[in-house]
Structures are given as C-alpha cells and as structure tokens.
Amino acid sequence: MKLLQGKTAIITGASRGIGRGIAQVFAQHGANIAFTYSASAEAAKVLEDELAATGIKAKGYQSDAADFEQAQKLIDDVLAEFGTIDILINNAGITKDNLLMRMPEEDFDKVIQVNLKSVFNMTKAVQKTMLKQRSGSIINMSSVVGVKGNAGQANYAASKAGVIGFTKSVALELGSRNIRCNAINPGFIETEMTAKLNEDVVKGWRESIPLKRGGTPEDVANACVFLASDMSAYVTGQAINVDGGMLT
Numbered sequence: 001m002k003l004l005q006g007k008t009a010i011i012t013g014a015s016r017g018i019g020r021g022i023a024q025v026f027a028q029h030g031a032n033i034a035f036t037y038s039a040s041a042e043a044a045k046v047l048e049d050e051l052a053a054t055g056i057k058a059k060g061y062q063s064d065a066a067d068f069e070q071a072q073k074l075i076d077d078v079l080a081e082f083g084t085i086d087i088l089i090n091n092a093g094i095t096k097d098n099l100l101m102r103m104p105e106e107d108f109d110k111v112i113q114v115n116l117k118s119v120f121n122m123t124k125a126v127q128k129t130m131l132k133q134r135s136g137s138i139i140n141m142s143s144v145v146g147v148k149g150n151a152g153q154a155n156y157a158a159s160k161a162g163v164i165g166f167t168k169s170v171a172l173e174l175g176s177r178n179i180r181c182n183a184i185n186p187g188f189i190e191t192e193m194t195a196k197l198n199e200d201v202v203k204g205w206r207e208s209i210p211l212k213r214g215g216t217p218e219d220v221a222n223a224c225v226f227l228a229s230d231m232s233a234y235v236t237g238q239a240i241n242v243d244g245g246m247l248t
C-alpha cells in the first residue's frame, strides 16, 4: 500500500543516515522527493538516481538549512520544480560534543544554528505554501537527548529540546489551517553520526535498550511515513519516541 502517493516531500540532510533512509522509504510509498545536503554532492547524486529509478520525481539541492535566505530560496526552487509541498521533514543535524567546561562558544552557537534555527528557517519558508493549500505535515527530528539531557551534549540537548517546544507551538498556531506539526525523538540510531562513538560505548548503549539493538534509519522512516500520511490526520503537537524503549 502506497501511503504517500502523489505527495511531495522536502527532507533536509538526506545525503546519508536517517535522512537518506526516510527518502528511500518515502519513495517506496510513492512520494516525490526534494532533499538537501550540506557538502556530500556525490552521495546526493547517487541517492537522486536511486530514487528516480523507483519512478518518482527526485532532486537533491545543496542548501545550508542554518541559513535563512538559503531556506527561502530552496522552497522557491522546489515549488518551481515540483509545484507543491505537502510534507516538510526537518532532519538536518550535527553534534559537537564536549563537557561544558571545554565547550567553546562557537560549538554551542553552531549546533543551535544547524539543529534549531534551521527548523525555524524551513518552517517559516514553507508556511505560506501550506497555508494556501490548507494542508501540510511538518515533521521535526528531535532526539531522546532533548527530553532527558546527556552529559557532554549540553549544546545538542538544548537544540533538540528547543525543537520540541517549537513543534508544539507551530501545531497550536497552524492547526486551524489543517497543518500538522510533530516531532520524532530517535534514540540510538546507527548511522555515521553514531559511528564516531567508541565501540564499548556503542555496546553499552545496545545492552541498555529494552529491544536490545540500535535502531535503523528505516525504523525512524516508518514513523515518518505515519506522521506524513493521512493515517495520522488527527495527530499533531506530539513528540514520538522511536527508541526501542529507551525512555519509558
């Protein structure tokens, strides 16, 4: 069953990891896909070709989600190419972990810019289109760390907690226009972002998860399909944990 047939989705940060997984699963569900990346032009081209081979329309855009003007231009370009935008997935994110004692100001600012300000930039840019359509689904990638906090990730946790507050506020503001806004809190999803971690730390994470494994990009993508599709027509303002039971 194709749950996203005929819908157009923008996914930020889809050249690898969770974003790429979302793009692949959305294509299987029939969505047309515009996606962004920051620097991985080659990986983006490979993904664009792979998605197009499934018969949907797909295009990758190099665009810095942290830059307000670039986000506006991206939405204009996607509208010109695809004609409509039904789904926005704010997925682009980075980490710059350090204990607060050692965290330089620029690492705090950069993580807030890329993880939180980007969500403002993209949501603001797409708002007019969704208001005109009187429909839309916005999905913001937060993290269990935004709910629980994590030593060594004060910048990241602050950005992700901010994403949840932003999500709930947008849901309240735009609900009357049939625009829904939800967040997903992934737990430990095995991607390049987590490959930077020490192997013993990774083992410890896996053992502490009730489902006894790290998550996959596909696990997160399946939750996104639900939130993007009409299956979740009465769900807004929520932050759903996709974490194997980590936060209970």
Ligand SMILES: NC(=O)c1ccc[n+]([C@@H]2O[C@H](COP(=O)([O-])OP(=O)(O)OC[C@H]3O[C@@H](n4cnc5c(N)ncnc54)[C@H](OP(=O)(O)O)[C@@H]3O)[C@@H](O)[C@H]2O)c1
Pocket: 012, 013, 014, 015, 016, 017, 018, 019, 036, 037, 038, 039, 040, 041, 063, 064, 065, 066, 091, 092, 093, 094, 114, 141, 142, 143, 144, 185, 186, 187, 188, 189, 190, 191, 192, 193, 194
């Ligand atoms: N992995 C986890 O366990 C986990 C857990 C909770 C939440 N999350 C969240 O899930 C999201 C995806 O994580 P991931 O693990 O898939 O990360 P990843 O493998 O590091 O991929 C990050 C993606 O974001 C893009 N990106 C980075 N900065 C950008 C910018 N300024 N503008 C546009 N795109 C940018 C990257 O593009 P380039 O390839 O061009 O650099 C890449 O496509 C993030 O928001 C992350 O915080 C991840």
